[in-house]
Amino acid sequence: MATIREVAARAGVSAATVSRVVNGVPGFSEGTRERVKAAIDELGYEPDSLARGLKTSQSALLGVLAPAVSDALASQILSGVESAARESGHAVMLGRTGAGAELATDYLRTLRAYRPAGVVLISSAITPDMRRAAGSRIPLISVAIRKGSEFASIAIDDELAAYEGTKALLDAGHRRIGLLAGDESSVLVNKPRERGYRRAMAEAGATPLEERGNSLYESALPALERLWRRDPGLTAIFALSDEMGAAAVNEAQRRGLRVPDDLSVLGFDDTPTSRHVHPPLSTVAQPLVPMGELAVRVLLGEHGRNRILPHRLITRGTTGPVPAYSP
Amino acid sequence: MATIREVAARAGVSAATVSRVVNGVPGFSEGTRERVKAAIDELGYEPDSLARGLKTSQSALLGVLAPAVSDALASQILSGVESAARESGHAVMLGRTGAGAELATDYLRTLRAYRPAGVVLISSAITPDMRRAAGSRIPLISVAIRKGSEFASIAIDDELAAYEGTKALLDAGHRRIGLLAGDESSVLVNKPRERGYRRAMAEAGATPLEERGNSLYESALPALERLWRRDPGLTAIFALSDEMGAAAVNEAQRRGLRVPDDLSVLGFDDTPTSRHVHPPLSTVAQPLVPMGELAVRVLLGEHGRNRILPHRLITRGTTGPVPAYSP
DNA sequence: TTGTAAGCGTTATCAT
């Protein structure tokens, strides 16, 4: 762990000069540059980020908060964040939000002490408490969730995406489309999606049919049961998460329904889970990785704030035309 | 962003005293403690981690390296790491290893500059290069991979686990058990598992039948195809990853085989993927979350090094007795 | 082009 002074001594210059060379700040000759570089290599010198951060009151750290570390959707976004961060010479600090906002503010306070260049909040809206905990210096941005325009965010238009997903099912001739909704508390993501579904159904004069899970695989089973009980002749299911979509595919097949021949299933988000069923799940895709990348670019000031990214309907194997007869 | 001096001024004491109170270092009276605490609350003071780390040459950061940020197995381990880290007052820095060891050494160099309390390497052995890049100060530990005993690690006994998994299939009467192996380059994880399979098969006088994927879902399809071509009468498939196991379940059902009535499938690792098929996948479980937790405890010096954790056979819905007749 | 020196916010040593 050589210090800048040791490098300076070895190169026969002052620490200030080494600093200039390292940071590419003008003010040294070519010869000096070479001698300094040589000394750096010989000593294996690496600038101490702690000292640098202290001096400049800014570290090359980027905070990320995810609802759960092992969440598939969050992992995809995190993946984009990580690569963009690395590209711009930043390292990533990761924390878990959990259900409530308490852990988040806690973690934000911890983060602040490291003077990060910014913080990305995944699937979590920015509350005034959080904003306060982070201090005024640190830019925050939320991803995959949209709220007013007071805070920066990167997301899709959930209402529109769900509307178009439903529309695609309707256009394929489906009328009896069951909705597998997510948690009621998800006011900024699930609620808009539900509204999109209802709007499309209403426009088509079809009757909405909704049951609620919590977006996870297991939660879909009872909701599915209720859906089928209310209408055994459903020809399509729109699940507001890929996990619930995967559950619908598996459960339908278990009951002897062919997918998509007897029942179409449409998922949401385009997480890797969508590829873990057979046939692979059609889904309303969010560009998760690019969203993560864009978030760090915005934080780093390379882009404007508050962007809506385009969603995309990906037709894989689980959606098809309405069956000629009700199974 | 109040500093320690501002707190000191407000409490009418010196910065040194505030520091003592904050760190619980003896040398202050009860009255002083109260006044300092009050000043801290009033100013919303939070010690600057950068300055503290610089002074103590040790930050409360824990590095984690994962092969891919969105890897399901790594996510589980990461989840354990995060919770143990938080519990001990540490924050987590996350980086991606990628395929080669180059990114890893790169990242370790970056990490070193933050003087972390330790680094956890997920599914990646510690090479001398890495050891060097990290510097001699920083303890490293690898998780879910085992190598000699020169470096600390937390893992299961892969050979034994695969042996017992195979044995369970054999005990259920299966003889024609196909192996879905992982990448050949995985010398420290997949190879031992293959050996365990072969040993069990040999002991039972059964003929091993192996095809290779790369542990991911898609890679299993062609391998499966080859397996069935070599023996259309297979009664069981042992997949050395849950993703490949899930693929086997889906593909078998697609071909009209009932699982587990016609074909048993056993996975490996116990990632969430195992619950995303129907019936849910039986699997040879690694205690991934506890492994992550233990890794940070070992790094922090609360436990010994080099631990082998117990694996566990989890029988869910995809394994059963050998069918009476060959389908 | 280069060096000197101050200071970022903290902790640790040494007095008092």
Place this chain on the structure above:
DNA sequence: ATGATAACGCTTACAA
């Protein structure tokens, strides 16, 4: 029990 002071390793005016 408490305070003054000197680092930790770096960057950045300001001088030269």
